[in-house]
Amino acid sequence: MANASEPEKPFDGAMMNRTALPSETLVRGVPGRFRGPFARWPRTADAVLAAAMLLAAVFVEEAPGDALRIRPITDVPVPVLLLYAVAGAALYWRGREPVAVVSVALVAWGPTLGSSYSTSGGIVIVALYSVGRYAADTRRSRLCTAAAIAAAVAAVVIDGLLNSVPWGDIGFGAVVMFGAWYIGRRLRLRAQRAARLRQEQAAETRRIVAEERTHIARELHDVVAHRVSMMTVQAGAARMVAADDPQEALAAMAAVEQAGRQALDELRHLLGVLRPDADRDRLGPQPRLADLHQLVEQVREAGLDISVTGGVEAALPARVELSAYRIVQEALTNVLKHSGPRTQTEVRLSCESGGLTIEVLDDGRGAAVPSVSAGAHGGVPGHGIVGMRERALLLGGSLDAGPRPGGGFRLAAHLPTSGEPA
Structure with a gap:
């Protein structure tokens, strides 16, 4: 019969060090930025x-x-x-x-x-x-x-x-005027390249950490699988001797209990290793429509001229509130990305017996992409609209997005608040 107290495979310290090293190396390799x-x-x-x-x-x-x-x-x-x-x-x-x-x-x-x-x-x-x-x-x-x-x-x-x-001085003055704009433009492009480089380095750090976490997960899986196999053998042995030797059966079941506790501890460690970083909003509560005002304030600080009309009085299912929040968040992000700050934007919310209706309207021109409806299958819109559409479809709802007749862009989503998702 297997011994439940046999030594475990040493993995914790070495593997956790491997997880930390790539991130630290990349972060230390990024030069500090001078801020004037x-x-x-x-x-x-x-x-x-x-x-x-x-x-x-x-x-x-x-x-x-x-x-x-x-x-x-x-x-x-x-x-x-x-x-x-x-x-x-x-x-x-x-x-x-x-x-x-x-x-x-x-x-x-x-x-x-x-x-x-x-x-x-x-x-x-x-x-x-x-x-x-x-x-x-x-x-x-x-x-x-x-x-x-x-x-x-x-x-x-x-x-x-x-x-x-003299014409020479006039020409020099004209060059100075053009050169002032050109220098500003070059500095802007250089700042954008530096920002992209920092994003790529951060993405590389996350990729390496994810690979290390996967490696750790495999080794931890081996440890947990070993414990579970041991429990199965001991439980089978206890069943076989239960009638003839109750004391040995009790000892075997005690070993099963101890192995189960150790397996649970290792499983908790496994989940802790694989848990995403806290800064990715995975550890806190999921956002709801009550948090919409914070999102509105953030995009206002980014320069968007936004107003919110309507509201939701009754409590909605958590899945509907989360999807509604994410749809509004992605729609406002698209407005900032394609139409830029100072765009007049309106968010309309209305809740009827059939479900929740969301409208996001703006007067910009940058978001003029082909119209996308929840039932359309032709053409491939941007990933943001695809993601919003999938959220609505998973709830059994619909989403339409496209240019407005008078200019600008309109996004409308309908999310059922009852019944099973499609």
Whole structure:
């Protein structure tokens, strides 16, 4: 008869060390990022920059011989001061509305071209850099950016001709205008590449950890299987001798009990090893419709102009509330991804006797993909819509998504609140 107290296979310390090492190595290999003031305190830094550029436009002017000099503020007419103030103040919003800021700066610079007060070109340079650094990568934004660069170059040429500036200096000024945008654009692309690299490294870390967990699970499975096999043999032996030798049968059943307890301990360890990280929202309670306001606040902070109408008064099945929350979450993520911030978005919720109806409407254009209904089988939409559709179908519901006639995008889902899922 097998002995329940035989030594176990040593695996805990070595295998857990193997699990930790790949993650630590990759994390330590990622270089730390330097974060300047515009990344740490963006609003304060933009306010300081706007004030500095405004003071430069007001007090600094060109002197003979390509020199600079300080002029008294009393020498600047009030209308020109107002133009400077508008252009300088606009720089405060350069990170959020870069295209609008460069438009304001160009309009404020225009009336002063050809005069000694044409000193707000520096504000235009900063605004062009901001367009390259922060403007959304959409067709409309690209067209506005091209128009802004062309207008800035034209302003440099007009100002130079009116002031009889040599063509070499005019060409240099035009290059500076274009170069400001180009530098901002290159920095934006570099930041995006760095973000992708960090995501790839994090994904590689998760992949390696998952492989190690699978390896650990196999070894732990061998240990648990050994214990269960031992229990089966001992239980069979106890049954065979129960009639003739009750004491030996009791001893065998005690060994079965001990082996069962050890198997349970090892099984708990197995589940602990395979449990996903806490930061993936798997350890806490699943979200419900009552948590929708937190999701709305998060997307508002991301820049989405969102409103929620309607609501759900009665308690719904947990599976319906979870699916409804995930559908709204994915729909809002798609709006941010395809239409960008500042998109007017409305979430409508209504609960009738037949089930819960969800509508997500936006006025953007980026999400204009072929219409997808719960019953459609032609065409392959994006993974987000496929996932939402599957959630609705598993509950026996339906989902429609497609462009709105007046522009924008509409997603409508109906989730039954009773009955069996399809």
